Amino acid sequence: MQAAQLEAPPRSRRALATAWRDAGVPTLATVIAFGVWEAACRLFDVPSYLLPRPSEIWTDTIEIGGTVAMHTLATLKTVFLGFLASIVISLPLAVALTTSPATAASVYPFLVWTQSIPKVALAPILVVILGANELPRVVITFLVAFFPLVISVATGLMSVPSELIELGRACRASKWSELVRIRLPYAVPFIFAGLKVAITLAVVGAVVAEFVNADSGLGFLIQTSTAFFKVPVAFGALIILSLIGVILFQAVVVIERIFFPWSSANSTAIL
Amino acid sequence: MAAGMIALEHVSRTFVSADGGRIEALRDVSLTIGRNEFVTLVGPSGCGKSTILRIVAGLILPSSGTASIEGSVIREPRPETGIVFQAPTLLPWATVLDNVLFPLRMMNRMSPDSAERARTLLKLVDLAGFEGNAPRELSGGMQQRVAICRALVHDPDILLMDEPFGALDALTREEMTLELLRIWSERRKTVLFVTHSIPEAVLLADRVVVLSPRPGSIARVIEVDLPRPRSFDQEGSPAFQGAARQIRELIFGQRHASRAA
Ligand SMILES: Nc1ncnc2c1ncn2[C@@H]1O[C@H](COP(=O)(O)OP(=O)(O)O)[C@@H](O)[C@H]1O
Numbered sequence: 001m002q003a004a005q006l007e008a009p010p011r012s013r014r015a016l017a018t019a020w021r022d023a024g025v026p027t028l029a030t031v032i033a034f035g036v037w038e039a040a041c042r043l044f045d046v047p048s049y050l051l052p053r054p055s056e057i058w059t060d061t062i063e064i065g066g067t068v069a070m071h072t073l074a075t076l077k078t079v080f081l082g083f084l085a086s087i088v089i090s091l092p093l094a095v096a097l098t099t100s101p102a103t104a105a106s107v108y109p110f111l112v113w114t115q116s117i118p119k120v121a122l123a124p125i126l127v128v129i130l131g132a133n134e135l136p137r138v139v140i141t142f143l144v145a146f147f148p149l150v151i152s153v154a155t156g157l158m159s160v161p162s163e164l165i166e167l168g169r170a171c172r173a174s175k176w177s178e179l180v181r182i183r184l185p186y187a188v189p190f191i192f193a194g195l196k197v198a199i200t201l202a203v204v205g206a207v208v209a210e211f212v213n214a215d216s217g218l219g220f221l222i223q224t225s226t227a228f229f230k231v232p233v234a235f236g237a238l239i240i241l242s243l244i245g246v247i248l249f250q251a252v253v254v255i256e257r258i259f260f261p262w263s264s265a266n267s268t269a270i271l
Numbered sequence: 272m273a274a275g276m277i278a279l280e281h282v283s284r285t286f287v288s289a290d291g292g293r294i295e296a297l298r299d300v301s302l303t304i305g306r307n308e309f310v311t312l313v314g315p316s317g318c319g320k321s322t323i324l325r326i327v328a329g330l331i332l333p334s335s336g337t338a339s340i341e342g343s344v345i346r347e348p349r350p351e352t353g354i355v356f357q358a359p360t361l362l363p364w365a366t367v368l369d370n371v372l373f374p375l376r377m378m379n380r381m382s383p384d385s386a387e388r389a390r391t392l393l394k395l396v397d398l399a400g401f402e403g404n405a406p407r408e409l410s411g412g413m414q415q416r417v418a419i420c421r422a423l424v425h426d427p428d429i430l431l432m433d434e435p436f437g438a439l440d441a442l443t444r445e446e447m448t449l450e451l452l453r454i455w456s457e458r459r460k461t462v463l464f465v466t467h468s469i470p471e472a473v474l475l476a477d478r479v480v481v482l483s484p485r486p487g488s489i490a491r492v493i494e495v496d497l498p499r500p501r502s503f504d505q506e507g508s509p510a511f512q513g514a515a516r517q518i519r520e521l522i523f524g525q526r527h528a529s530r531a532a
């Protein structure tokens with residue numbers, strides 16, 4: 001009891017120090033960076049179509065806040081659907097890849113092929129095939145995001161130590177329970193490593209798709225606002241996009257920490 | 272000695288290595304182990320100790336000869352065997368209790384009193400109170416005790432142990448050896464125990480099987496005439512010393528002979 005009380009102050013001080021390092025320092029650095037940017041633009045009188053001031057970006061973006069929010073939601077929808085498709089397709093695909101050398105040999109060429117196609121070139125063709133709607137955007141997002149996920153899940157499934165597999169065999173596990181009770185749980189840190197890359201790429205993929213075919217979304221907003229020399233709004237959209245990327249990435253990190261604490265405890269070793 | 276529980280008859284095993292070469296791991300091994308007998312297996316590293324264990328476990332098949340349990344040939348892992356590997360190999364994502372219950376889950380043999388049984392086993396190895404902990408929160412010795420509980424949870428007749436204390440420090444190792452003897456005296460089982468420690472082999476065993484270097488074959492089987500319950504105090508006794516010296520001569524004598532040749 002006494003010991004706990006004695007220990008308490010240093011512990012909370014350490015927690016404060018960690019919070020300051022994790023959140024305080026980056027925030028301060030960002031604020032300073034924006035301050036320098038603002039000052040430099042004012043000092044050298046940079047025209048706003050070349051490099052708008054942060055204050056300008058803020059006021060111009062807020063001015064059309066409702067529209068920007070609508071575009072943000074449109075992009076988020078594409079990102080989520082594409083990310084979801086990546087998960088739904090990557091998991092079984094990775095399992096198929098790792099169950100037999102024959103499936104691996106037949107599926108790998110297609111995987112590599114989908115990766116070697118430039119997505120920007122593919123987008124207009126997909127629009128012709130699938131129609132000018134949400135679907136081609138989701139497909140592009142999926143194509144950009146899913147590959148690293150498949151690879152990391154497959155790597156995770158393959159890197160199960162042979163002792164664990166042997167333990168499963170000694171316990172008379174079926175192929176299915178070996179997958180569900182040994183391989184997949186073992187692969188969780190790898191799956192999350194893949195999910196972190198995939199969610200970031202999904203944002204990139206969604207914007208690529210919006211550049212080619214969209215009537216809404218932040219990619220569309222950037223295109224239209226630059227066409228009308230509304231550069232501050234384009235910058236605003238850009239900043240929102242990077243925020244989306246950071247926030248979604250952190251969301252994956254938090255989900256891993258909450259639901260798979262043992263995984264995040266090990267993940268430093270894997271990443 | 273009771274009738275044979277485990278029987279190996281002229282068992283040989285050859286592996287094909289990655290470069291296509293053939294490795295003869297075991298040659299013509301015949302051995303009968305009685306019910307509730309404690310047999311230890313010693314020999315230089317690479318002489319096929321693990322291979323024998325894995326054949327009895329049904330994890331691999333002999334290239335020739337037969338291995339059987341109570342007269343029926345071993346073709347696959349069987350529910351009446353439990354195995355402990357050199358490393359604890361616990362599932363990192365499961366609690367201590369779930370790790371112990373793992374074989375029952377895999378064999379679809381969970382029953383309402385399974386958890387209680389697992390708790391009793393954990394109490395037996397002094398791990399009461401650790402049921403909800405993650406494996407990484409336990410020391411190496413504690414983890415290996417969990418692995419022993421896991422091997423015992425489905426109440427196997429046969430316990431196979433492959434250098435289970437090999438990765439532990441000397442003190443923990445002696446402690447675990449005595450603990451294993453205590454468990455064995457409370458729940459008699461047929462035990463086949465691989466070790467490269469000669470004192471460990473003598474202290475535990477009813478009989479010590481000494482293997483020759485590769486290709487492994489049985490150099491000699493030594494009966495250990497020490498009263499039970501055993502303790503490390505017996506290490507000084509003439510019977511212990513005699514058995515240990517014999518084993519040492521068999522292992523090192525052969526090695527020197529083959530080096531001279
Ligand atoms: N799966 C395998 N493939 C090829 N060689 C193997 C395999 N398992 C064991 N061996 C070889 O068989 C011999 C005996 O191995 P093992 O039974 O593990 O020895 P021990 O446990 O006595 O150290 C060794 O030379 C080893 O390299």
Ligand SMILES: [Mg+2]
Binds near residue numbers: 320321322433
């Ligand atoms: Mg071995």
